Amino acid sequence: MKTEGQIRIPSGCAIAAVISKEGNRMSGESITQAMKPMHDRSNGLGGGFAGYGIYPEYKDFYALHMFFDERAVRKNCEVFLKERFEIVKSEIIPTRQIPEITDAPIIWRYFVSPLKSVLSAMQLSEKEFVARTVMKINAEMPGAYVFSSGKNMGAFKAVGFPEDVGVFYKLETYEGYSWTAHGRYPTNTPGWWGGAHPFTLLDYSIVHNGEISSYDANRRYIEMFGYQCTLQTDTEVITYIMDYLLRVQGLTVKEAANVIAAPFWSTIAGKPDVEREKLTYLRTVFSNLLITGPFSIVFGFNGGLMALNDRLKLRSMVVGEKDDKVLIASEEAAIRVMEPEAENIYAPSGGEPVIVKVKEGAY
Amino acid sequence: MQNIYINPEFEVIRNENRCIKCRVCERQCANEVHSYDADLNLLISDETKCVNCQRCVSLCPTKALKIVKNDCRLRENANWSDSTIKEIYKQASSGGVLLSSMGNPNPLPVYWDKILINASQVTNPPIDPLREPMETKVFLGKKPEKVQRDKNGNLICNTPPQLELSMPVMFSAMSYGSISYNAHASLARAATELGILYNTGEGGLHEDFYCYGKNTIVQVASGRFGVHKDYLEAGAAVEIKMGQGAKPGIGGHLPGAKIVGDVSRTRMIPEGSDAISPAPHHDIYSIEDLRQLVFSLKEATEYQKPIIVKVAAVHNIAAIASGIARSGADIIAIDGFRGGTGAAPTRIRDNVGIPIELALASVDSRLREEGIRNNVSLVVGGSIRSASDVVKAIALGADACYIATAAVLALGCHLCRTCQTGKCNWGIATQNPELVKRLNPDIGSQHLINLMTAWKHEIKELMGGMGINSIEALKGNRLMLRGVGLNDRELSILGISHAGE
Numbered sequence: 001m002k003t004e005g006q007i008r009i010p011s012g013c014a015i016a017a018v019i020s021k022e023g024n025r026m027s028g029e030s031i032t033q034a035m036k037p038m039h040d041r042s043n044g045l046g047g048g049f050a051g052y053g054i055y056p057e058y059k060d061f062y063a064l065h066m067f068f069d070e071r072a073v074r075k076n077c078e079v080f081l082k083e084r085f086e087i088v089k090s091e092i093i094p095t096r097q098i099p100e101i102t103d104a105p106i107i108w109r110y111f112v113s114p115l116k117s118v119l120s121a122m123q124l125s126e127k128e129f130v131a132r133t134v135m136k137i138n139a140e141m142p143g144a145y146v147f148s149s150g151k152n153m154g155a156f157k158a159v160g161f162p163e164d165v166g167v168f169y170k171l172e173t174y175e176g177y178s179w180t181a182h183g184r185y186p187t188n189t190p191g192w193w194g195g196a197h198p199f200t201l202l203d204y205s206i207v208h209n210g211e212i213s214s215y216d217a218n219r220r221y222i223e224m225f226g227y228q229c230t231l232q233t234d235t236e237v238i239t240y241i242m243d244y245l246l247r248v249q250g251l252t253v254k255e256a257a258n259v260i261a262a263p264f265w266s267t268i269a270g271k272p273d274v275e276r277e278k279l280t281y282l283r284t285v286f287s288n289l290l291i292t293g294p295f296s297i298v299f300g301f302n303g304g305l306m307a308l309n310d311r312l313k314l315r316s317m318v319v320g321e322k323d324d325k326v327l328i329a330s331e332e333a334a335i336r337v338m339e340p341e342a343e344n345i346y347a348p349s350g351g352e353p354v355i356v357k358v359k360e361g362a363y
Numbered sequence: 364m365q366n367i368y369i370n371p372e373f374e375v376i377r378n379e380n381r382c383i384k385c386r387v388c389e390r391q392c393a394n395e396v397h398s399y400d401a402d403l404n405l406l407i408s409d410e411t412k413c414v415n416c417q418r419c420v421s422l423c424p425t426k427a428l429k430i431v432k433n434d435c436r437l438r439e440n441a442n443w444s445d446s447t448i449k450e451i452y453k454q455a456s457s458g459g460v461l462l463s464s465m466g467n468p469n470p471l472p473v474y475w476d477k478i479l480i481n482a483s484q485v486t487n488p489p490i491d492p493l494r495e496p497m498e499t500k501v502f503l504g505k506k507p508e509k510v511q512r513d514k515n516g517n518l519i520c521n522t523p524p525q526l527e528l529s530m531p532v533m534f535s536a537m538s539y540g541s542i543s544y545n546a547h548a549s550l551a552r553a554a555t556e557l558g559i560l561y562n563t564g565e566g567g568l569h570e571d572f573y574c575y576g577k578n579t580i581v582q583v584a585s586g587r588f589g590v591h592k593d594y595l596e597a598g599a600a601v602e603i604k605m606g607q608g609a610k611p612g613i614g615g616h617l618p619g620a621k622i623v624g625d626v627s628r629t630r631m632i633p634e635g636s637d638a639i640s641p642a643p644h645h646d647i648y649s650i651e652d653l654r655q656l657v658f659s660l661k662e663a664t665e666y667q668k669p670i671i672v673k674v675a676a677v678h679n680i681a682a683i684a685s686g687i688a689r690s691g692a693d694i695i696a697i698d699g700f701r702g703g704t705g706a707a708p709t710r711i712r713d714n715v716g717i718p719i720e721l722a723l724a725s726v727d728s729r730l731r732e733e734g735i736r737n738n739v740s741l742v743v744g745g746s747i748r749s750a751s752d753v754v755k756a757i758a759l760g761a762d763a764c765y766i767a768t769a770a771v772l773a774l775g776c777h778l779c780r781t782c783q784t785g786k787c788n789w790g791i792a793t794q795n796p797e798l799v800k801r802l803n804p805d806i807g808s809q810h811l812i813n814l815m816t817a818w819k820h821e822i823k824e825l826m827g828g829m830g831i832n833s834i835e836a837l838k839g840n841r842l843m844l845r846g847v848g849l850n851d852r853e854l855s856i857l858g859i860s861h862a863g864e
Contacts, residue, residue: 008842210487211486211487212487213483213487213829213830213831213836213840213843214831214836214837214840215840215842216839216840216841216842216843217835217836217837217838217839217840218836220731220760220839220840220841221731221736221839223731224731224734224736224737225734249509249510250510250512251510255518262833264496264498265498265500266496277520278518278520280520281518281520281522282518284502284506284522284525285506285507285510285522287501287502287506287835287838288835288838288839290833290835290836291836292830292831292832292833292836293483293487293830293831293836294487294488294830311832312490312495312832314487314488
């Protein structure tokens with residue numbers, strides 16, 4: 001049977017997220033619990049989380065979370081990493097042995113800083129260098145897989161139901177100002193840990209529910225700019241699109257939302273002049289990055305997150321608030337688990353981005 | 364002069380019980396097949412002149428006529444086919460180059476027919492175009508590489524000039540001269556009504572049609588017929604014609620007999636003189652020369668209009684397109700070997716060039732590999748026959764399609780493939796005023812509008828089935844295509860999987 005990356009595997013899903021606008025840190029327990037009422041939206045073949053603000057003591061270092069098939073691969077990979085990075089800490093990611101999660105690969109994390117000499121030799125910015133290195137490992141080093149590479153954030157994922165994955169990774173021991181979660185319902189997969197969500201690059205992470213019909217148009221476009229879509233998943237291509245639009249092209253999060261879930265031309269025509277010109281520009285220039293077909297995503301980044309539905313709202317997604325927190329989930333039940341008294345619950349319209357940022361200086 | 368070796372290709376069957384001797388057939392046939400014998404009170408046929416254009420059949424009020432293939436055949440021979448032998452007879456008698464019209468009719472592979480389209484089932488929903496918005500608008504032209512902002516951080520909308528189309532189809536180049544005034548009027552009016560563009564071809568633009576300029580692509584070909592400042596400024600875009608799918612590597616020849624009146628004035632050449640466009644542009648002998656012409660035209664039009672470079676699909680098309688994409692051109696138009704023509708040497712039409720499906724796939728892949736796909740838009744033609752061909756072309760990587768044969772069919776063409784005689788009974792490929800007036804531009808433009816409207820509905824249905832609600836999400840989306848009965852090499856060039864994979 002073909003594995004993830006050799007074949008495209010559609011999947012349905014559950015997503016959830018919570019963020020504190022004040023930057024108050026929350027343990028990962030609540031978001032783990034939130035996935036329980038959405039159990040039937042996953043099928044046990046993938047679950048995962050991303051936490052932001054979880055590594056304050058190493059916040060200036062890129063946290064590489066990695067899966068290795070075997071020890072020899074890890075040793076080889078470490079040699080490769082040492083040629084490029086200063087590694088300030090290297091350790092096994094603590095896990096809990098539970099019967100629900102089996103066949104775990106070797107799970108390791110490194111806190112690293114790119115070697116200045118290498119950076120200047122390659123004439124690359126730090127982020128570009130880290131991004132290229134991650135893609136190089138994932139594309140060219142069989143048995144090694146980087147599943148998280150941002151600063152002061154980390155993804156945790158596995159084959160299993162998400163509520164079990166949270167227990168497995170001891171998420172109750174981490175504290176972050178923002179968490180996203182995902183339960184996966186792939187239609188056909190041998191179950192590879194790397195295929196679970198979130199998908200990440202640098203500090204960008206995506207959890208996604210849907211199957212996009214524009215996939216190959218998006219993939220073939222984004223691959224022009226050095227990205228390699230090795231997994232053939234929607235999440236992967238959406239992450240790269242966001243990285244390209246935000247980091248490479250310098251768009252704002254809202255502008256990026258206007259590209260991937262662009263308003264219909266008829267809507268654009270009804271906007272005031274300045275707005276119309278801007279929306280037309282974004283849609284024309286980045287026409288191949290329009291994403292069609294059903295999706296609800298939560299896009300996480302340092303200091304905030306964005307929730308977004310496809311233009312027709314073909315997937316459920318609700319948003320609620322409680323005090324300084326904004327909560328997002330495929331189903332209201334998940335929000336109620338995190339905050340039984342959540343208020344202002346509503347379903348954002350198709351293509352309407354919900355952007356939440358943590359107060360400046362609080363993260 | 365009649366060649367006694369050659370049997371008539373067609374037989375005119377007249378049902379005498381139905382024939383009322385009204386002599387419509389006689390009046391309608393510019394080839395003079397039908398004539399009336401007053402002594403016998405009979406209509407008789409000279410079948411040697413029949414081209415099977417079906418004009419008489421369509422207009423016979425009692426349906427007394429049919430044209431059938433003459434079953435009087437030469438002795439069968441798998442190597443020496445009937446047509447091959449007859450071509451030898453013709454050349455033995457004339458000593459000339461064989462001429463043909465319209466696209467290559469030979470049974471070479473049509474890849475469109477071996478590609479199938481996807482639809483959504485269960486894991487994502489199909490979208491119903493009757494209930495949800497479904498967008499087919501496209502913009503053609505170069506896209507900027509890098510977003511720029513002003514000092515206040517606002518986006519600078521630095522998009523180079525673009526062509527806006529309501530659907531990804533345009534009417535391809537057919538010159539005034541090769542086709543009639545009324546045919547041009549029909550195309551211009553339909554394009555304007557539809558929010559798409561038509562193309563003047565290389566014969567200049569009749570002064571009556573300057574008012575349709577916003578929906579007109581003006582062509583600059585190797586003969587430079589009818590090219591002047593106002594002409595360049597009249598159109599929405601300028602197309603440099605380097606080649607044509609039906610006759611790659613050669614120029615054009617409009618016989619002096621067709622250079623009459625307005626055609627002569629529009630082409631800016633004397634009446635009765637043959638209009639011969641040379642094989643190359645005499646100022647373009649390599650890619651760097653093309654760049655100079657592109658920029659000359661941009662200077663002349665003050666960088667307000669996209670420049671299209673049209674080339675025939677030939678063996679090395681990917682490298683050629685890559686060169687054009689770096690030449691400053693905004694749009695590349697590629698014309699496949701099945702593209703039509705008003706006249707071409709038969710040997711060239713039937714043996715030179717490659718299928719547009721393969722050319723498109725390899726060009727799109729190549730431009731992406733080189734990271735320059737955004738430098739240009741890709742328009743493909745030759746031959747796009749239906750809405751599903753359009754959808755397949757877009758999914759392979761085209762931005763839009765050019766149609767011409769389908770458009771003249773909508774005007775009444777019956778594909779008899781004798782445009783070069785100038786005796787088109789349907790009023791399309793002729794300059795004979797009696798024939799031209801048979802094509803009513805009111806009706807002609809309406810038929811073109813109907814055809815495009817129908818295709819647009821079909822494109823939306825196909826897109827909706829795939830769960831795609833905007834044409835840009837289909838562009839280059841090869842995962843939506845599967846091949847049937849294609850070998851590995853063909854699939855790899857097309858960049859698609861086989862059905863079942």
